[in-house]
Amino acid sequence: MKVTLFIPCFVDLFYPQVGISMVRILEKLGHTVVCPEGPACCGQPAFNTGYWEESREVAIKVMESLQGAEVVVIASGSCGAMMKVFYPELFAGTKYETQARELAPKCYEFSAFLVNKLGVTNLGARFQHKVTFHDGCHGLRELNNKRPPRELMAKVHGLELVEMGAAETCCGFGGTFSAKFPMISTAMGDVKCASALDTSAEYIVSCDSSCLMHLQGLIDRQHKPIKTIHLAEILVQQ
Amino acid sequence: MTEPAVQFKHDARRLSADLRHRQIILTAMGNYEVARDQRKGAFQDWQSARQMAAETKWDAINHLDRHLEQLVRNLEARGTKVHWAATDQQARDIILGILRAKKARIIVKSKAMTSEEIHLNEAMEQAGYEVVESDLGEFIVQLREEPPYHIVFPAMHLTRDDIKDVFQRKLGDAPSNNPEELTMVARRVLREKYLQADVGITGANFAIAETGMLSITENEGNARLTAALSRTMITLLGIEKVLPRLEDLALFLPMLAAMGTGQAITCYNTLYGGPRQPGESDGPGEYHVVLLDNHRTALLADAEQRDSLHCIRCGACLNACPIFRNVGGHTYGTTYCGPIGAVITPNLRGLNEWRHLSYASSLCGACTETCPVKINLHHHLLQNRRNASRRRPSWWQRIAFQVFAPVANKPALWALVTRMGRLGQKAHSLVKGGRLDPAYAWTKTRDLPPVAKQSFKEWWRARR
Numbered sequence: 084m085k086v087t088l089f090i091p092c093f094v095d096l097f098y099p100q101v102g103i104s105m106v107r108i109l110e111k112l113g114h115t116v117v118c119p120e121g122p123a124c125c126g127q128p129a130f131n132t133g134y135w136e137e138s139r140e141v142a143i144k145v146m147e148s149l150q151g152a153e154v155v156v157i158a159s160g161s162c163g164a165m166m167k168v169f170y171p172e173l174f175a176g177t178k179y180e181t182q183a184r185e186l187a188p189k190c191y192e193f194s195a196f197l198v199n200k201l202g203v204t205n206l207g208a209r210f211q212h213k214v215t216f217h218d219g220c221h222g223l224r225e226l227n228n229k230r231p232p233r234e235l236m237a238k239v240h241g242l243e244l245v246e247m248g249a250a251e252t253c254c255g256f257g258g259t260f261s262a263k264f265p266m267i268s269t270a271m272g273d274v275k276c277a278s279a280l281d282t283s284a285e286y287i288v289s290c291d292s293s294c295l296m297h298l299q300g301l302i303d304r305q306h307k308p309i310k311t312i313h314l315a316e317i318l319v320q321q
Numbered sequence: 322m323t324e325p326a327v328q329f330k331h332d333a334r335r336l337s338a339d340l341r342h343r344q345i346i347l348t349a350m351g352n353y354e355v356a357r358d359q360r361k362g363a364f365q366d367w368q369s370a371r372q373m374a375a376e377t378k379w380d381a382i383n384h385l386d387r388h389l390e391q392l393v394r395n396l397e398a399r400g401t402k403v404h405w406a407a408t409d410q411q412a413r414d415i416i417l418g419i420l421r422a423k424k425a426r427i428i429v430k431s432k433a434m435t436s437e438e439i440h441l442n443e444a445m446e447q448a449g450y451e452v453v454e455s456d457l458g459e460f461i462v463q464l465r466e467e468p469p470y471h472i473v474f475p476a477m478h479l480t481r482d483d484i485k486d487v488f489q490r491k492l493g494d495a496p497s498n499n500p501e502e503l504t505m506v507a508r509r510v511l512r513e514k515y516l517q518a519d520v521g522i523t524g525a526n527f528a529i530a531e532t533g534m535l536s537i538t539e540n541e542g543n544a545r546l547t548a549a550l551s552r553t554m555i556t557l558l559g560i561e562k563v564l565p566r567l568e569d570l571a572l573f574l575p576m577l578a579a580m581g582t583g584q585a586i587t588c589y590n591t592l593y594g595g596p597r598q599p600g601e602s603d604g605p606g607e608y609h610v611v612l613l614d615n616h617r618t619a620l621l622a623d624a625e626q627r628d629s630l631h632c633i634r635c636g637a638c639l640n641a642c643p644i645f646r647n648v649g650g651h652t653y654g655t656t657y658c659g660p661i662g663a664v665i666t667p668n669l670r671g672l673n674e675w676r677h678l679s680y681a682s683s684l685c686g687a688c689t690e691t692c693p694v695k696i697n698l699h700h701h702l703l704q705n706r707r708n709a710s711r712r713r714p715s716w717w718q719r720i721a722f723q724v725f726a727p728v729a730n731k732p733a734l735w736a737l738v739t740r741m742g743r744l745g746q747k748a749h750s751l752v753k754g755g756r757l758d759p760a761y762a763w764t765k766t767r768d769l770p771p772v773a774k775q776s777f778k779e780w781w782r783a784r785r
Contacts, residue, residue: 090777092729096742097770099777118781124729129722131684133706134714137722144730172700220685253643257683262762264330264681269766270337270647271683274347300767 085115086196087152089145091162091293092124098292102158104319105193108206109156121148125162127169131258135173142170146182155189156196158315160222160290161258163192168225192222194290194314198231204238210317211241215284217275217298218251219291232290232314239317249278256297272301279309287311325654326677332652333681342478346646349477353640356583363585364575374572375695378631381563385621388530388563389612395533399595401608409439412613416441416522416555417448419609423553425450425519429511431537431544432456433524434472434634435557435613438656441522453514455543457507464491470650472657473581473636478649511543521551521605525558525593526633527573531566534592535610538577542589554605556593559613561630573633580637580693616669626701629664631694638688638698644681653678660688664701672709679705732778739779742772 086109090102102118109116126141145166149155157163167190170183197203216236222228236244255261255271276298279287287309289295295311302309322330336342361367381388393403406412420428428450430436442463445452454463458475462468464487469475476484481498488495488506496502523544527536535556537544548554564573570590578584597604620630639645639659650658655666655678663678679702688698710719728734746769752758754765763769775783 095777096739096772099773099775099780102777103780118778120732120778122730123732123735123778124725126729129725131703131706132680132718132722133703133708133710134719134722135707135710137719137726140723140726141729220683220687224686224690251687253683253685253687255643255683257685260680260683264333265762265765266334266337267644267647267681268683270343271643272767274343274643274647296770297767300763300769303768304766 084201085117085153087149087155088116088118089125089149089155089157089162089166090118091157091159093296094158094292095123097296098313101292101313101315104313104315105156105158107319108197108315111206112201112203119148121145125157125165126173127162127165128258130165130169130173131260138173139177139179142173142183143179146170146179146186149186149189150182152189154191154196154200155186156191156193158193159292160192160219160226160228161293163190163195164221164225166190192226192228192231192290194231194235195222195226195228198234204234206235206238206318207240208238208242208318208320209240210320212285213243213245213283214286214288214312214317215245215247215279215282216250217247217254217279217287217289217291217294219289219294220253222290223251228290232288235314235318236288242317245282245284247278247282247284249275252278254294254298256294258293261297268297269301272297276301276305276307276309280307285310288314288317290314323674323677325674328654329652329677329681332654333648336649336652337647342649343647345478345480346649349474350640350646353583357579357637357640360575360579360583360585364579370572370576371693371695374576374693375628375631377564377569377572378633378694379628381565382561382621382627382630384565385560385563388565389560391530392528392533392563393612395530396595396610398533399598401533401595401610404609404611406611406613406615409613409615412439412557412611412615413441413444415611416557417444419553419555420445420448420450420520423520423607425553427451427453427514427518428520428522429453429455429514429518429547429551430459430521431523431539431547432459432475433522433557434469434656435524435559436522437468438559438615439557439613441557453511453518455511455515455541455547456539457504457541457543460507460511461487464488468651468656471636471639472634472659472661478651511546515546515550518547518551520553520555521547522555522557523547525556525562526577527570528558528563529565529567529570529592530563532592532594534567534594536570536574537591537593538574538581538587538589539591540582540584540588545589545591548591548593548605549603551605553607553609554593554596555609555611557611557613559615559617561617561632576693577633577635580635580691620665620668623668625704626664626668628694628696629661629668629698629701631696632661632665633694634661635693637691637693638696641687641691643685643687644683648681660698660702661696664696664698664705667705667709672705673713676705676709679709736778739772739776746772
């Protein structure tokens with residue numbers, strides 16, 4: 084299958100290893116990966132801030148660059164939800180509405196693509212660590228993505244998953260929210276980290292690098308004894 | 322920033338760092354969640370129940386005119402006086418008019434968020450009436466001279482020691498911090514007031530159009546005493562509280578109990594059908610119902626957000642909301658707090674003044690997921706943000722997003738930004754975490770990850 088991979092801006096700049104892991108995994112499964120040079124962002128920051136016209140400028144380019152794609156795999160639950168769920172809303176009543184509606188069913192978050200589309204759960208990965216999983220809100224509630232990451236982790240050799248009490252509670256990132264209301268965002272992150280630390284896991288795993296950027300930022304500042312890692316970085320380890 | 326926005330930010334900063342507050346709320350919510358989930362599990366199929374509730378409310382709200390007319394016809398047929406109040410001012414005037422006509426002195430009230438919305442207590446007290454809240458939680462916050470903290474649990478933020486303190490201070494009677502003993506103190510004070518009261522004022526949870534009845538849900542029996550012992554009873558409710566049929570309560574009463582308090586059914590559910598009828602032994606001599614609009618029809622006209630009128634004020638979205646849990650109810654500075662408050666307050670009280678509430682959300686969607694009547698709460702927050710930015714954009718944010726669009730869209734520009742990011746981060750280390758730091762909002766409490774030595778796109782290009 085020809086897989087079009089969409090790498091969001093923050094993964095591109097801060098977490099290239101997440102995208103690289105995805106490329107390696109998909110190629111190992113025998114698929115051809117293409118990655119459009121075009122837009123770097125899905126348009127979510129402007130959309131969430133209320134600047135829908137400005138968001139459309141970005142989103143139109145995204146849709147153009149993905150035209151003709153068979154499937155689109157997005158390296159983030161949040162950007163995935165933007166393209167799959169919110170593009171149709173953003174373009175409702177405009178001439179791009181059909182295009183947005185046609186794109187939506189082709190879009191998959193990475194773990195959902197492996198499990199739901201390809202039917203693959205065992206990638207032969209090894210990761211000898213105790214981990215806990217953070218459900219990114221967009222992946223969980225917009226994309227209904229509770230099951231796929233857990234099915235993948237269940238097949239990772241050596242990995243022990245301990246669910247935390249606040250697995251489904253927002254970490255407090257929320258895009259521009261984290262800068263507009265940093266005190267609330269930080270308090271939410273503290274609650275999340277406390278719940279993760281209660282499990283005595285070594286890693287917080289997630290399908291969203293943006294949540295992990297926020298949590299790792301708090302962990303580094305407060306020297307908490309836990310690390311963060313994207314699921315793809317685990318699945319690539321043999 | 323508007324005044325409410327300044328107050329919100331100030332209080333949010335204080336409360337989100339208050340670990341005692343955080344612990345009180347997290348403990349209360351932990352207990353609530355267990356009870357709620359147990360009760361949800363008792364439904365044969367919770368998701369179908371939600372769907373049915375949403376459809377019933379959809380019918381009620383989309384044919385509001387018809388249902389209201391039927392409600393009023395049925396109420397009047399048994400001698401209830403119905404008043405229509407377009408604004409909060411009108412509602413206050415109507416109620417003060419009734420109090421004057423009845424030469425009332427002491428008013429006893431059961432819990433009603435609608436009365437908070439129109440600031441009824443202040444108006445009655447200013448006019449010289451003695452007003453007593455009879456719901457225990459409301460009684461406590463009234464003694465503390467503060468508004469309710471939560472739609473359902475007005476005194477949720479207080480410990481038993483806090484309550485002992487205020488009883489000692491205001492009533493001169495607090496034998497211990499034992500909840501039972503404290504409740505007996507409140508009971509003694511309130512029982513006297515019920516007997517002295519001239520007029521009883523209640524809210525309503527549902528208004529049944531088919532039978533012309535007001536349904537009131539409570540756990541303490543205080544609403545029943547408020548209604549039974551006063552010569553005149555007034556019920557104040559928003560026009561959106563209407564349900565078409567009596568049988569709808571078979572779903573809505575257990576649903577409200579499950580999501581509001583984690584109960585199978587609340588202790589007292591009473592239907593009020595009018596004043597005492599000939600041959601009846603109890604009930605008020607006179608019954609007034611005040612139907613309040615106060616901008617609800619403006620929401621009704623908005624097809625996008627009309628479903629926010631489905632709200633049954635169960636408070637479940639507050640309980641699920643991580644923002645509410647960290648900043649608490651008072652921080653919102655509104656009658657209705659939490660997600661539902663952030664959705665409707667900008668529509669009821671002014672978009673520009675209250676827009677900050679719609680931004681104070683990570684859009685996690687826990688509210689929408691829990692809402693028993695399926696209000697699309699977090700999408701409405703997005704729509705409020707869009708409407709607010711259209712009506713009065715922030716010039717610097719608009720410019721930022723206008724500049725961002727071509728940068729994100731052109732690979733050459735993005736590559737340049739990537740390189741500049743690396744350079745910028747070196748310079749950034751000089752000011753990081755300090756007041757000169759342009760990223761201070763982030764770096765005050767969090768580290769920033771370094772821009773990668775080779776970005777994904779650089780890796781991709783090099784690989785090909």
